[in-house]
Amino acid sequence: xxxxxxxxxxxxxxxxxxxxxxxxxxxxxxxxxxxxxxxxxxxxxxxxxxxxxxxxxxxxxxxxxxxxxxxxxxxxxxxxxxxxxxxxxxxxxxxxxxxxxxxxxxxxxxxxxxxxxxxxxxxxxxxxxxxxxxxxxxxxxxxxxxxxxxxxxxxxxxxxxxxxxxxxxxxxxxxxxxxxxxxxxxxxxxxxxxxxxxxxxxxxxxxx
Amino acid sequence: xxxxxxxxxxxxxxxxxxxxxxxxxxxxxxxxxxxxxxxxxxxxxxxxxxxxxxxxxxxxxxxxxxxxxxxxxxxxxxxxxxxxxxxxxxxxxxxxxxxxxxxxxxxxxxxxxxxxxxxxxxxxxxxxxxxxxxxxxxxxxxxxxxxxxxxxxxxxxxxxxxxxxxxxxxxxxxxxxxxxxxxxxxxxxxxxxxxxxxxxxxxxxxxxxxxxxxxxxxxxxxxxxxxxxx
Numbered sequence: 001x002x003x004x005x006x007x008x009x010x011x012x013x014x015x016x017x018x019x020x021x022x023x024x025x026x027x028x029x030x031x032x033x034x035x036x037x038x039x040x041x042x043x044x045x046x047x048x049x050x051x052x053x054x055x056x057x058x059x060x061x062x063x064x065x066x067x068x069x070x071x072x073x074x075x076x077x078x079x080x081x082x083x084x085x086x087x088x089x090x091x092x093x094x095x096x097x098x099x100x101x102x103x104x105x106x107x108x109x110x111x112x113x114x115x116x117x118x119x120x121x122x123x124x125x126x127x128x129x130x131x132x133x134x135x136x137x138x139x140x141x142x143x144x145x146x147x148x149x150x151x152x153x154x155x156x157x158x159x160x161x162x163x164x165x166x167x168x169x170x171x172x173x174x175x176x177x178x179x180x181x182x183x184x185x186x187x188x189x190x191x192x193x194x195x196x197x198x199x200x201x202x203x204x205x206x207x208x
Numbered sequence: 209x210x211x212x213x214x215x216x217x218x219x220x221x222x223x224x225x226x227x228x229x230x231x232x233x234x235x236x237x238x239x240x241x242x243x244x245x246x247x248x249x250x251x252x253x254x255x256x257x258x259x260x261x262x263x264x265x266x267x268x269x270x271x272x273x274x275x276x277x278x279x280x281x282x283x284x285x286x287x288x289x290x291x292x293x294x295x296x297x298x299x300x301x302x303x304x305x306x307x308x309x310x311x312x313x314x315x316x317x318x319x320x321x322x323x324x325x326x327x328x329x330x331x332x333x334x335x336x337x338x339x340x341x342x343x344x345x346x347x348x349x350x351x352x353x354x355x356x357x358x359x360x361x362x363x364x365x366x367x368x369x370x371x372x373x374x375x376x377x378x379x380x381x382x383x384x385x386x387x388x389x390x391x392x393x394x395x396x397x398x399x400x401x402x403x404x405x406x407x408x409x410x411x412x413x414x415x416x417x418x419x420x421x422x423x424x425x426x427x428x429x430x431x432x433x434x435x436x437x438x
Binding site (some may be wrong): 056086087088089 | 284288289290291294309310312314318320321
């Protein structure tokens with residue numbers, strides 16, 4: 001049986017989490033707290049196998065709490081559960097001595113799995129090359145300079161939300177030609193979908 | 209000097225001292241007021257940021273999930289879901305820049321690294337970030353440094369046409385020195401009217417007793433320096 005303490009300043013979140021974790025026969029929540037100071041007190045008193053904690057908490061932030069806790073219990077196993085997917089959060093928590101980092105949007109199974117791994121002495125951190133992906137574009141470059149005249153026509157029709165079939169009809173070309181133009185434009189502008197193209201057009205001020 | 213002259217001199221000196229004391233007191237009141245104004249502005253930004261995050265942000269989260277749910281084999285619906293997702297990412301980013309919770313959560317060093325990375329990741333310029341500070345920085349100084357850096361970096365992105373921007377924050381005993389420099393087109397200080405951004409950086413630094421300096425010449429980039437006591 002793996003004993004747990006949960007620390008999160010949102011009571012509803014804590015209660016929901018507690019229910020989900022207690023439903024697993026190998027896990028038992030033995031303490032809950034709403035701020036960093038309370039977490040330290042409980043962790044020292046109850047010595048849980050794993051501490052599952054948020055970062056943003058009143059009275060004492062999660063980062064300070066980890067520091068203080070590890071100063072007194074260097075072997076404490078801490079799994080951070082946070083809404084922040086930025087690289088800097090993950091790195092800072094890892095450097096501070098947390099054994100794992102999970103996003104609040106993870107599924108219950110993923111979280112339970114991570115808790116068991118941390119309890120077994122493993123580290124669980126997201127693949128940092130894939131975190132904080134924010135689809136974007138080269139905002140300061142006019143995308144049209146890379147395109148031919150015909151491609152520009154197609155570009156504006158795609159940006160206006162037209163399908164390849166509709167574009168073929170409007171520009172009096174075959175569907176295959178329209179699709180070719182479209183895929184050349186995507187390649188030149190390094191976008192993967194019309195949604196990205198619309199975003200790029202918006203950023204360059206090319207939408208009406 | 210006659211006795212009456214000596215008396216007159218003493219009176220003048222006393223008046224001068226009183227005037228200086230009044231001036232100092234008023235200066236202090238003004239500084240205090242300026243600090244309160246900045247604090248007020250930060251708390252309003254934080255409120256708006258929360259509203260964006262919890263209001264529009266939640267709606268967009270709902271919309272994205274619904275669209276993903278119904279899109280199935282329809283490419284057009286999948287694209288709509290993707291657009292909604294991008295709008296959500298933009299709203300979150302805006303909300304984070306308005307009120308950088310990372311500063312509160314992790315401190316100045318990770319917050320500045322995040323600022324650099326998130327502002328430049330889609331730009332054609334490279335940002336080098338070198339931060340070397342020991343121990344804790346008081347909250348009001350941390351937010352001052354963060355906001356000045358943010359303004360300086362955004363200015364570089366918008367106006368400099370640079371290829372390289374460097375951000376450096378170094379600690380020398382009880383002083384922090386911030387440098388933001390770019391290799392862009394620079395400007396002639398005499399020929400441009402300082403805009404709201406530049407004036408506000410200067411005002412904000414002054415309110416905290418920091419020294420603030422901008423060096424720029426056409427074709428020679430722009431270099432902003434601020435030093436502030438801890």
